Amino acid sequence: MTKSDAGSERRCVACRSSLPKQDMLRLIVDDEGQIWPDLLHKLPGRGLYLCMEAECLSGMSDRRLQPLRAKFKVDFPQWTLLKERLHVILHKQLLQMFTRLRVKTEIGRDAVMHRLWNNAPMLLLVASDAGDAVVRQIESAVEKREQAGHRSRLLSVGSKQWLGEMLGREDVAVAALGTSGMMATNVRKLHQFCVWYGQLKAIG
Ligand SMILES: [Zn+2]
Incomplete structure (x- = not known):
């Protein structure tokens, strides 16, 4: 992966690898502890980043998201929900873009x-x-x-x-x-x- 701008790199919350943030999925946590995808990097709040690489995703689980519980008051379990949300939001966004x-x-x-x-x-x-x-x-x-x-x-x-x-x-x-x-x-x-x-x- 190329490191075009070292200052804008983020660490993946699941696999800990660092990538330019524009290559990653931004996530935010709302007041109820729910994680939401922020495809366009526009939602307010502190962002978390997921690399979305095939290997990282195939190893994803609630356990891998567990470290977020304390830091971001994330409600658990969350991975299945997040996956569904991401699916719906990506589908809608792609339809708009196409x-x-x-x-x-x-x-x-x-x-x-x-x-x-x-x-x-x-x-x-x-x-x-x-x-x-x-x-x-x-x-x-x-x-x-x-x-x-x-x-x-x-x-x-x-x-x-x-x-x-x-x-x-x-x-x-x-x-x-x-x-x-x-x-x-x-x-x-x-x-x-x-x-x-x-x-x-x-x-x-
Ligand atoms: Zn990752």
Whole structure:
């Protein structure tokens, strides 16, 4: 992990690893001792940080959150609740972000393939059940692009149905978003939240 700004690093409350805080999930504790996710780092109160790495999440439990009991007056047990809250909030936030970015999004294989001829850096979202043929076609186009020096990132997301829901369509196997210019920050956040959503799904 790169340490771009040492001053803004935080320690994960679960695994104790340090990361730049913008790469971490911020949490806050309310007056009733409930932990809430603060995706946009905007809620008032003292923040706690969770790294959201796959390994850390798979080892998460109420016991790992136990040290927060004294320090933050956290009510227990809390991990299952927090997981549910995070799931709901991430889903809602992603839906909002996808809706906002929809006019800038290429949807479906033909549109994405066409867009791949363009040189701009790109984030490609491929549904986990997109099918081997689609995945192969996209991967090979991305490879050719890379050989020509044009960057793209490929991210496996939820099902076609999930990606469709996010984009206001039926089923969507693949979608592409430009990552340059004004949209860069938004797309980076979207990428991060998609990854987190996937990690959460993976631990069930
Ligand atoms: Zn961690």
